[in-house]
Amino acid sequence: MRKRVLSGVKPSGEQAHIGNYFGAMRQFVELQETHENFIFVADYHALTTIHDGEALRQYTLEIATEHLAVGLDPEKTVLFRQSDVPEVAELAWVLGCVTPHGLLERAHAFKDARAKGLEVNAGLFNYPVLMAADILIYKSHLVPVGQDQKQHIEITRDIAEKFNRTFGKVFIVPQALISEETGVILGLDGRKMSKSYGNTIMLFEPEESIYKKVMRIVTDSTPLGHPLNPDKCTVFAFHRLFNPEGLEELRQRYLEGSIGYAEAKKWLFEKMMEKLRPLRERWAELRRQPEYVEQVLREGGEKARAVARETMREVRQAVGVGGLR
Ligand code: ADP
Ligand code: TRP
DSSP states (O other): OOOEEEEEEOOOSOOOBHHHIIIIIHHHHHHTTTSEEEEEEOHHHHTTTOOOHHHHHHHHHHHHHHHHHTTOOTTTEEEEEGGGOTHHHHHHHHHHTTSOHHHHHTOHHHHHHHHTTOOOOHHHHTHHHHHHHHHHHTTOSEEEOOGGGHHHHHHHHHHHHHHHHHHOSOSOOOEEEOOTTTOOOBOTTSSBOOGGGTOOOBTTSOHHHHHHHHHTOOOOOOOTTSOOOGGGOHHHHHHHHHOGGGHHHHHHHHHHTOOOHHHHHHHHHHHHHHHHHHHHHHHHHHHTOHHHHHHHHHHHHHHHHHHHHHHHHHHHHHHTOSOOO
16 A cells, blocks of 8 residues: 655745745655655645735635646645645644643744744644644655654644544554755755745746846856866756756866856756746646636545545544544
8 A cells, every 4th residue: 555645835825936846846746656645735724824815715726736737646646725624623623632732832933923023823823733633634654844844743743642642543643754855955145045035936937037047146256267166056056956967067067167157057047947848838828727726626625535534533433522423
């Protein structure tokens, strides 16, 4: 039997960037070949911060469209909307009743929001409990996430163990799958690519705009004709992602001083467009068919819900709510 992998992506209204792609999305696409893959749009989680109904519905559809464009295949992946499985909110309540308050007070997301003086609603405080419900309700084995979500998976494991000890073994204790290999994708300025640093290249932004950004990648001021250090160069780091076939040649030319940054950037831009083109074309096509994306989410939701209902039957039985069946 294939192990079940599950992950959630929060709709934010921001377009996916190259860091998101290599750090997360591409991993989902690879896993659908070897695992039973469940990927959902975490709209209930987004509701902790987005209070505009029309916008949230739109963002949800957009992020689903992006995930289909990069290669999630509805035949191989159950792609769904978190809120299409309301059982998850029911499980979050039950789990909340075995979750120590102190465990949630130590969560980074809550501590950061409070430190910044942001409004902390009860939903934000309970964010990790809902996330535990997401993972446990589908009896997931593996949860591919970024480093920033590691603590949430640890909290999920604590909650699952506590529940199993208290009520008998219902849940699988899941493991985080944190991709070490890609690690941190660098942005235009050489820091981690992140929307909060404004140093991103988006997967689906206009070609001219990508060209301008590539030309703006920060380099040192080594003059043309001098050797360059490939291991300390952001342009070279991008080549690793988009031009593995040309990497050895480029390394040689860096070391001999027979290429300048301008030429290395032009080559990078060509490779980037070559690799991104199929994704971008699929994206443009899917954007013209929102009903199709909606249908994928609906059908995925039905499959996910069947699993969730079964788990909830066991949970209700174990904790003693609802009539005997
Ligand atoms: P941002 O930092 O732009 O706000 P998010 O927090 O929305 O990005 O990230 C969503 C997913 O993409 C996470 O799994 C995260 O680990 C991954 N990710 C984001 N930026 C990078 C990066 N620069 N390198 C590798 N992975 C990244
Ligand atoms: N909290 C995750 C994030 O901000 C999104 C998420 C919600 C999630 N539920 C999940 C990720 C379950 C993995 C598993 O990125």
